Amino acid sequence: MEALFENLSLGFETALSLQNLAYAFIGCLLGTLIGVLPGLGPSTTIAMLLPITYTLPPVSALIMLAGIYYGAQYGGSTTAILVNLPGESSSVVTAIDGYQMARRGRAGAALATAGLSSFMAGCFATLVLAAFAQPMSELAFEFGPAEYFSLMVLGLVGAVVLASGSLIKAIGMILLGLALGMVGTDVNSGVARYSFDIPELTDSINFVAVAMGLFGFAEILNNVEQREHRETFTNKVTHLFPSGEDFRRFLPAAVRGTALGTALGILPGGGATLSAFASYTLEKKISRRSEEFGKGAIEGVAGPEAANNAGAQTSFIPLLTLGIPSNVVMALMVGAMTIHNIQPGPQVMTSNPDLFWGLIASMWLGNAMLIVLNLPLIGLWVKLLKVPYRFLYPAILAFCCIGVYSINNNTFDVFMTVGFGVAGYVFARCGMEPAPLLLGFVLGPMMEENLRRALLLSRGDFSTLVTRPLSAGLLVATVLMVLVVALPAIRKTREDAFKEA
Template structure:
């Protein structure tokens, strides 16, 4: 009964004209950046963070959330039509989605992707509405020691679930933690690691780092790629899957949704890991695995559903614990802080309109996306025909304007440019930027809770082990480390990301 009352509150908030307009704007922007390669949700949300200064908190977060899950929809369009994933999580969509298009079933592939994403998004929103309140109740029992241990678990989870080399992921996390220490010490008020640069006394702006590592670096990487796409934008065909395609797609859609909801909650999991895990699962369960990679509907429906479910399930740790599960939710924590809203379990009680309004807006947003995406296929096709050499200067200009408007400081542009160059080098070295950003966001929060816990325990380090909840979280982190160190587990982890190449 209480859940029903909360959902009614959410509908009353989300169904205002202003919030519906910003939800639609977020969905459109998200689809657009998903379609256009080289932008992505992280730099776009970082660029639009300053806009949330002048927006009401609910409207701002509804728009940013729409951009996030809208990008998951849009990325599938370009992946299916021209074998170029507009968003990282759409990499797996290329494998069977593009092959369906080459077999003359581009329209059916787009419909399967859109309907699978819609179903997954609706189920994931139900999961958020059902599981978030009890999780928030548990979170109220957390003290500084428990929050520190939870963040340790989150960072280790991000390392374990990151694609690529484990040592590189660990190094990126540690570098993020070190960068998070730059600025004025909260307790003593002394500036540290600022190298005499006044602008660094307030710390390194995580939005500027995100824009550099994900935006500028991505543009540089895309400029050196030769276009080897097979253009199928002129022959979309029917948008209706046939009976056989539907029969093969819907069970994969249900399984993909379950995988996405489960993995999306984990720090570092989210859409990318969910889509890879779903593809691997479908291939294992299939009676004809040789059809995968040749246009199998299950190889498209499963990952697309997992992708969208994982995107939305990652809001659970954000809304209930104040812990970002990935780079996008880390930026959304920044948006909440702009409005002096402390992320964590108290959001549900102190800002119920924001909490439930955001959840209900996800249902509305998913409906908007499925209604908008199929009729707008023709428009996205025209955008895909714009050469990247013409597109990237506009992206660069908007990114630079977005960085400058963060603090109206030219220094932030230099920081972004520097991290853009460094991010480009990291791309060449196969180092992921997401663990760095998580370390940068969680670092100051970890330090604050670590010092507060020691202050309350009068300097006794065993406080982290004597408190049952804190000990349980640290043990879970230790188990993760031990598991990933086992040769058999390590091998399976590497196999899960093989299809990315």
């Protein structure tokens, strides 16, 4: 316990520097902004901002990107409640009852419930992250190449199982991501693979081009095509402080949502969206007022909002302690760390303690900033909905192109980004999520490297993957996950969960 306090002291010393405070504020502000604007999510924004992180100190860059991620969970609830337009996918569930509360003149209570639930969940989840970081890192040192390979297999299968939509399509996207990850020069033989004599591909496909194309360009193309009408909330928001009855009803739901989101955020493929859906389903099943759900139940706002914020923050646990991204935003964080020559994993805690603990401490500060940014400035965020997309989207596209070009001063990267943008648009039209592709692209080279190391140490014996207890346990968990999701009842529950909204 004493060591934990010493580490947190170092973290707050790092996070409270003027520079890092400024970047935490910028991240929270941008997160709120893109959470409010429908069609722009944290994955899109982080992908677009990756080139900028080249010029920032590593600690400041990661603090800012983390602020964007959990800040978007706050901002997404504002438009979900006021105008029934979820700014972020995890806020889809919040819109069900939050918007109905606003229509009944209780917008202030709904917004306050969302903000307070998010704050409570974020603070608790960060505490869990701090408490489990050290034990998880110590466990990670027991991992060898075989264990890391098995863990990555579990992560990819988890991403498939917990992805919305068709399992077959998710598997296809994973395999495509793994294939794209093999492009480049083989680290062992030095031979170029699948580069088709294109010099730019011998160093592998540019991660920023893939991320920005799939989550920046493609999102904009999809949103331009939809041209959905956006109404603005004209009623004045009053009574921002919930009543005693509201507190009595929403606090238990927020506690349950926090616990559920904290657990699901750690799982491979979990995170904010899955946590929010699961929390809403749970609250609806156990409530004595189930008939109110869909008509303005305050529990339907508190539970999902607590769950999505807790899930967003505990998803950092596998990234920081094991070096394994549990969702697409964490995969982008891996890219940001790689940009600064930082290898994600347990060694970060010992080699970069100021980065590790500074990032954790910044999350407490960021949650406090977000309460101030969201509740008093509701009017400002609603006015942003009036910004015409015909001005917003061209500016974002220009920003993306400049950012990609600035990395290597190479127009090939810009063309590749456009290509992945078109591919992402086609994927969306076919109902195929790009997130599994990016996870496969990030984890593919790491899986290959660890498999080859394991085989090298075992003299080519594949049985090393099942004779080592920890590796065998992870593979058994993978098989069980596949078998469970194949059961008809579980498969139907999974499909219903993603259709709940």
